[in-house]
Amino acid sequence: MDARLQSAFAALVGEKYVLTSPQDTAAYTTDWRRQYHADALCVLRPAHTAEVSALVGLCAREGIAIVPQGGNTGLSGGSVPTGTRPEIVLSLSRLDRIRAVDALNDTLTVEAGCVLADIQRAAAQAGRLFALSLGAEGSCQIGGNLSTNAGGVSVLRYGNAREQVLGLEVVLPDGRVWDGLRALRKDNTGYDLKQLFLGAEGTLGVITAAVLKLHPRPTANVTAWIAMRNPAHAVESLAQLRARLGERISAFELVSRGCLEAVLKHAPAIRDPLSRPHSWYVLAEFADTGTPATLAALVEQALADCSNLAQDAVLASSTTQSQSLWKIRETIPEAQFANVKHDVSVPVSKVPELIERVGAALESALPGVPVYAFGHIGDGNIHYNVGDQALLPRREEVNRIVYGVVAALGGSISAEHGLGQSKREQIRHYKDALELELMRALKRSFDPQGLMNPGKVL
Ligand SMILES: Cc1cc2nc3c(=O)[nH]c(=O)nc-3n(C[C@H](O)[C@H](O)[C@H](O)COP(=O)(O)OP(=O)(O)OC[C@H]3O[C@@H](n4cnc5c(N)ncnc54)[C@H](O)[C@@H]3O)c2cc1C
Numbered sequence: 001m002d003a004r005l006q007s008a009f010a011a012l013v014g015e016k017y018v019l020t021s022p023q024d025t026a027a028y029t030t031d032w033r034r035q036y037h038a039d040a041l042c043v044l045r046p047a048h049t050a051e052v053s054a055l056v057g058l059c060a061r062e063g064i065a066i067v068p069q070g071g072n073t074g075l076s077g078g079s080v081p082t083g084t085r086p087e088i089v090l091s092l093s094r095l096d097r098i099r100a101v102d103a104l105n106d107t108l109t110v111e112a113g114c115v116l117a118d119i120q121r122a123a124a125q126a127g128r129l130f131a132l133s134l135g136a137e138g139s140c141q142i143g144g145n146l147s148t149n150a151g152g153v154s155v156l157r158y159g160n161a162r163e164q165v166l167g168l169e170v171v172l173p174d175g176r177v178w179d180g181l182r183a184l185r186k187d188n189t190g191y192d193l194k195q196l197f198l199g200a201e202g203t204l205g206v207i208t209a210a211v212l213k214l215h216p217r218p219t220a221n222v223t224a225w226i227a228m229r230n231p232a233h234a235v236e237s238l239a240q241l242r243a244r245l246g247e248r249i250s251a252f253e254l255v256s257r258g259c260l261e262a263v264l265k266h267a268p269a270i271r272d273p274l275s276r277p278h279s280w281y282v283l284a285e286f287a288d289t290g291t292p293a294t295l296a297a298l299v300e301q302a303l304a305d306c307s308n309l310a311q312d313a314v315l316a317s318s319t320t321q322s323q324s325l326w327k328i329r330e331t332i333p334e335a336q337f338a339n340v341k342h343d344v345s346v347p348v349s350k351v352p353e354l355i356e357r358v359g360a361a362l363e364s365a366l367p368g369v370p371v372y373a374f375g376h377i378g379d380g381n382i383h384y385n386v387g388d389q390a391l392l393p394r395r396e397e398v399n400r401i402v403y404g405v406v407a408a409l410g411g412s413i414s415a416e417h418g419l420g421q422s423k424r425e426q427i428r429h430y431k432d433a434l435e436l437e438l439m440r441a442l443k444r445s446f447d448p449q450g451l452m453n454p455g456k457v458l
Contacts, residue, residue, distance in 0.1 A: 001041040005062065009044060009088075012054045017045040017094070028089045031080045032073050032136075033337075036421055038083025040067065047094040049111075049169060049177060049208040056206060057175025059088060065451045066090050066173075068202035070113065070144025073136035075343070076420025078201045079144065082455035092143045095208060101126050106214040107166060107183045112143025112207050119212065128214035131158035135330045143207045149199030151416030153285070153329075156378035157250040158215065160416070161198065167211035168194040173204070173447040183211045196442065201418045202453040204446040218250075218287035220295040223322035224303065227278035227312040232352035234282050234377055237309040241284070244302040248295070251285035252378030254351075259332045259374045266335035270328055273314050282377070283329050329374075336372045338389040340398045344406045345415035348380040357405045358384060365401060366391075381415035403430060419457045427457075 001020060009018045019025050020042045030037040041064065046052045059066050065087040069079045081087040095111035098119070102108075103126045110119055116137040123130035132145060134152030144150075146168070150161045158164070167182040180194050197204055228234045231254060238252050257279050263270055288295045296315065303313055316322035346354050355373055362369055369391065375383040386398050403413050403426065413430050414423050428436065436458070443450075443458055 005064075006042070008058060009042065009055065012058065013044055013046050013051050017047075019043040019045070025089070028069060028072065028091060029080055031077050033075060036077035036080050038081040038087075040081045040087050040089045043089040043091055045091045045094050049095070049171065052090070052092075052095070052171045052206055052208050053175050053177050055088075055090065056171050056173065060174050060449065060451060063449065063451070064088055065454050066202075066206070067453055068092065068143070068147070068206045070141035070147070071115065071136065071139040072144075073140040074144060074148060074420060075341070075417040076414070076422040078148070078418055078420030078453065078456045082421060084455055087454070090206060092141060092206070092208070095143075098122050099209065102183065103128060103214075105183055108212045108214055109167075109181060109183070109209065110142055110212060111209045112141060112146075114142050116140050116142060116145060123214050124217065126214070127217055129217045130164070130212060131215050132161055132164055135333060142210060142212070146198050146207055146210060147200060147202050148418045149416070151376060151379065151381060153251040153253060153376065155376060155381075156252055157247055157287075162195065164213050165194060165198060165210055166213055168197055168207055169209040170197050171206040171208055173449065173452045177208075178205070181209060181211055196446075199418070201420060201457050203443060203457050204452060206452075216289060218289060220288050220290055220292040221322065222286040222292070222296050222299045223316040223325050224282075224284045224286070224299065225273045225314050225316075225325050225328075226282045226284060226303070226310045227274055228280040228282055228309065229278075229311060230280060230352065231355050231373075231377065233309045234280060235348060235351055237282070237306045238348070238378055240306045240309070241302050244305060245286060245298060248286045248288045248298070249284060249378070250287045251283070252376070253283040253329055254374055254377035254382065255281040255283060255329060255332070256371075256373045257281075258370060259335070259372050260328065262335040262372060263328055263331045267331050270324070270331065273325060273328070274312050276312075278311055283325055332372070332374050336385055336388075338392065339372070340386045340391055340395045342384040342386075342399070342402050342413075343375075343381070343415050343417045344384060344402065344411055344413055345379065345381040346406060346409040346411035348378065350409045350411070351377055351380055351382060354382065354405060354409055354411070355384075358402050361401045361405065362386060362398070365397070366394075376416075379415070380411075399426060406430075421456060424455070424457060
């Protein structure tokens with residue numbers, strides 16, 4: 001980067017917050033899975049919306065592309081440069097203030113760089129729940145969560161990140177600030193512009209702040225680890241449990257025996273919760289207001305009513321036990337770190353068919369290949385991971401098999417992680433041509449110079 005540009009950036013944000021040396025920028029230019037890396041001109045670390053606005057405006061005048069970055073925990077290569085043109089990484093991590101808590105309106109106004117776990121804590125201090133929850137919550141940031149429309153483990157009850165938002169503040173690609181920080185539950189004044197930035201993966205603008213919805217805080221939680229014969233029984237039991245427990249089911253996660261074994265091998269301190277092996281498991285979380293004993297009794301009765309489907313079950317009787325059960329689920333990603341990964345969704349009723357058909361097609365093409373199927377079965381979202389590192393060169397072939405079945409079942413090739421760099425090519429085959437045309441038209445209208453996170457999504 002030339003000295004003129006470096007001092008122009010430094011004048012806007014302070015010299016200390018213009019990172020140029022490889023040791024300073026390394027953590028920002030490689031993605032979490034260490035599959036994507038490219039150099040940037042520099043990493044910029046503004047502290048306020050006004051600084052973001054000034055930096056983005058300068059980039060627009062200089063024709064420099066911008067890669068917005070939150071916690072850099074994204075799983076599709078969206079948060080790092082592509083190296084195809086001059087780019088800067090714009091880290092939002094210093095915009096980390098909680099701007100306002102309005103308990104009576106059940107809202108929290110936060111800046112984009114707030115870490116998700118800190119937002120959950122701020123909501124708890126106000127006696128409320130912020131419902132977004134995912135494995136990376138200790139390091140991902142709300143700006144990244146909203147830009148990927150993150151899912152996680154509470155979607156079944158509370159919806160995706162998109163559904164937790166009432167208002168946004170966004171720096172547009174020319175540097176202007178759109179103040180859409182409204183805290184309204186009703187506002188029918190034309191197009192709902194905020195929705196365009198949610199899930200846009202930084203391709204339309206930089207989210208700098210958001211008004212988030214809060215929920216009543218449950219006073220009772222029950223965690224259950226339930227053995228199932230197959231995914232069809234898991235889907236059927238979800239329907240039966242919902243009929244009995246309604247919205248008290250906040251998470252319903254599928255775990256295959258293969259995933260559990262990978263976890264037990266990777267983390268020997270973790271124990272199999274049941275005394276004998278089963279093919280499939282569900283990790284379910286139930287939450288309610290009222291006493292823990294009342295909820296536990298309701299859950300036990302509901303599980304007893306479904307005993308034809310549940311082969312065995314253990315209920316956590318303490319927070320520590322609950323955390324141990326969740327630890328199994330949270331360790332799955334790192335227990336099978338390098339393989340061919342998929343984040344797909346189909347209608348919940350079609351999940352068993354998806355798992356069966358993809359399994360058969362893979363077995364026929366790659367006999368004996370290990371498959372790790374797990375995820376948010378209550379949302380029809382399965383992480384269908386295949387093989388090990390040696391299979392990575394055959395990724396395209398595996399993708400075609402998995403995505404072919406997903407498409408035949410009316411599903412999506414990206415349920416919650418986004419397209420980023422990793423699925424940018426494939427989406428052309430699996431998304432309707434008219435939808436892609438409309439998306440390109442929106443992109444041109446917001447970002448005519450194509451400076452916002454180029455090489456991602458479209
Ligand atoms: C262990 C683990 C578990 C995970 N579990 C889940 C899960 O259950 N569900 C799920 O959905 N995801 C999950 N993820 C993926 C990841 O945590 C989410 O995608 C998360 O929302 C990314 O947030 P981030 O702050 O790390 O964003 P980053 O990775 O920094 O960025 C993600 C995308 O958002 C853009 N972006 C970031 N901040 C902004 C901003 N302020 N304005 C505009 N664009 C921006 C980036 O350019 C990039 O395209 C998991 C990841 C890990 C490592």
